[in-house]
Amino acid sequence: MASTDPPDLTHALEASRREAHELRAELEETNRGVLALYAELDAQADQLRQATELKSRFLAYMSHEFRTPINSIRSIARLLIDRVDGPLTEEQARQVEFIQQNATEFAEMVDDLLDLAKVEAGRVEISPAWFEMVDLFSALRGMFKPVLTNPAVNLVFEEPRDVPKLYTDDRKLSQILRNFISNALKFTPKGEVRVSALLQGDRITFSVTDTGIGIAPEFHNTIFQDFAQVRSPLQKRLRGTGLGLSLSKKLAELLGGSVALESEPGKGSVFSVTIPVQLQP
Numbered sequence: 001m002a003s004t005d006p007p008d009l010t011h012a013l014e015a016s017r018r019e020a021h022e023l024r025a026e027l028e029e030t031n032r033g034v035l036a037l038y039a040e041l042d043a044q045a046d047q048l049r050q051a052t053e054l055k056s057r058f059l060a061y062m063s064h065e066f067r068t069p070i071n072s073i074r075s076i077a078r079l080l081i082d083r084v085d086g087p088l089t090e091e092q093a094r095q096v097e098f099i100q101q102n103a104t105e106f107a108e109m110v111d112d113l114l115d116l117a118k119v120e121a122g123r124v125e126i127s128p129a130w131f132e133m134v135d136l137f138s139a140l141r142g143m144f145k146p147v148l149t150n151p152a153v154n155l156v157f158e159e160p161r162d163v164p165k166l167y168t169d170d171r172k173l174s175q176i177l178r179n180f181i182s183n184a185l186k187f188t189p190k191g192e193v194r195v196s197a198l199l200q201g202d203r204i205t206f207s208v209t210d211t212g213i214g215i216a217p218e219f220h221n222t223i224f225q226d227f228a229q230v231r232s233p234l235q236k237r238l239r240g241t242g243l244g245l246s247l248s249k250k251l252a253e254l255l256g257g258s259v260a261l262e263s264e265p266g267k268g269s270v271f272s273v274t275i276p277v278q279l280q281p
């Protein structure tokens, strides 16, 4: 008959107690390590948050401080152009127009920077409301009427068909479309810029199709990034800030959607934004 030898049992018990003790010590050590790692990660996340916050604050301050002097340059240039203080020579008029044009571009750049800083700081408020597509298109048509100076280019707004009322932030949507349309007009020497809307289930896609110079495939991925610009003679001459499209992308994301591009050099481009018909809270 087998019997347990008490000294053996004590020995085995002692061994497993030691093992358990070692295991516990090891676990505690691992635990301390994990806690230390967590603390480090927390500190790094904190630093990252602070850096992002600083960057956004810097951009916001800078943009804000720039606005006053730029606006005074623009007002003084306007006074000179309107000959309020007397006549200008042809050359002076040309120079003042140049100052005015540059100050306007500068102001637009500051506005874009400020908007981007706000988006990045999570300080953009989305205020959805119900509205009709037709009203949005007619507001856009009105906005672009004064700047349609090239008779070789037609700006067409397709009558939206079967499009229900939308529930989203119409001002943000309008900002995205304005950017697409003004780019399309800038880079289309002749032909057409067409704005259309297509409903697909619970999402709607707005497209701005132009018959302009197009964009080479190697730029399709980068064009929606901050400061991205395309290297080509016309694109260089009409240099903007390279911020408009990245801002549009971020605004589209805030509206629960996305932006897309299809383009072929020499044929034209289609910039589109797809958003939910009804913005979810």
Ligand code: ADP
Pocket: 179, 183, 184, 185, 187, 210, 212, 213, 214, 215, 223, 228, 229, 230, 231, 235, 239, 240, 241, 242, 243, 244, 245, 246, 269
């Ligand atoms: P910006 O127009 O201020 O430079 P954007 O971010 O709006 O900045 O556009 C980035 C670049 O993309 C433009 O500089 C231009 O080279 C190119 N681009 C944008 N839209 C078009 C278009 N419709 N056709 C051709 N090129 C375009």
